[in-house]
Amino acid sequence: SLIIFxxxxxxxxxxxxxxxxxxxxIPFFWDLHELHHSPTEMTxxxxxxxxxxxxxxxxxxxxxxxxFHFLLIAFYLKEGFVLPLIIYIxxxxxxxxxxxxxHSSFKLVYPKPFNYILMSPSLHWIHHSTNPKHFNSNYGxxxxxxxxxxxxxxxxxxxxxxxxxxFKNSEYNKYHPLYSIAFLPIKKMKKR
Numbered sequence: 001s002l003i004i005f006x007x008x009x010x011x012x013x014x015x016x017x018x019x020x021x022x023x024x025x026i027p028f029f030w031d032l033h034e035l036h037h038s039p040t041e042m043t044x045x046x047x048x049x050x051x052x053x054x055x056x057x058x059x060x061x062x063x064x065x066x067x068f069h070f071l072l073i074a075f076y077l078k079e080g081f082v083l084p085l086i087i088y089i090x091x092x093x094x095x096x097x098x099x100x101x102x103h104s105s106f107k108l109v110y111p112k113p114f115n116y117i118l119m120s121p122s123l124h125w126i127h128h129s130t131n132p133k134h135f136n137s138n139y140g141x142x143x144x145x146x147x148x149x150x151x152x153x154x155x156x157x158x159x160x161x162x163x164x165x166x167f168k169n170s171e172y173n174k175y176h177p178l179y180s181i182a183f184l185p186i187k188k189m190k191k192r
Contacts, residue, residue: 005076005084008069009091010143015062017146020139022058029058031188035180038170042125047103051185095142097121102141103128109156119144126154129162 023033032054039046076084101108102124109120119140127138137154140147147153166173171188172180 040166
């Protein structure tokens, strides 16, 4: 039924939250994710600043859940029930917009009551802030509920307290970008 599918969408969003949070809290994963936090400016290109290794390790853990989600969509389509596909397309579109705008310099904060459920893209700026009071916050992509439930949510009033972006003294900013993307992660993994 539709309820199972909605639970599946919530689970996928929760997994994205968990995956992102693990990228910050487990040193091995942080070594790979740090590249994404090394830019000192928010641009749409910042989102794509990732090592090829980052998603490999974490995706394997969450792959069974994502496979189940897509099997559900296939089942519903086979039964002629297209509403889940429409919900999935809308959710994925919102996810892409949030990701792109959340890493750009374009400020977009959803009005109340939408921001009680949805993570405003510009709240991701807080996540990338160098202000220590902003660390370990706003991991969510589409929904703000997980950050609220796990007490990692900071609202739009914190945007004005952003002094700068990036991860200070990031090793990824000390080398040529090609070296930083392809070789530095291997060096950091070997060290660990």
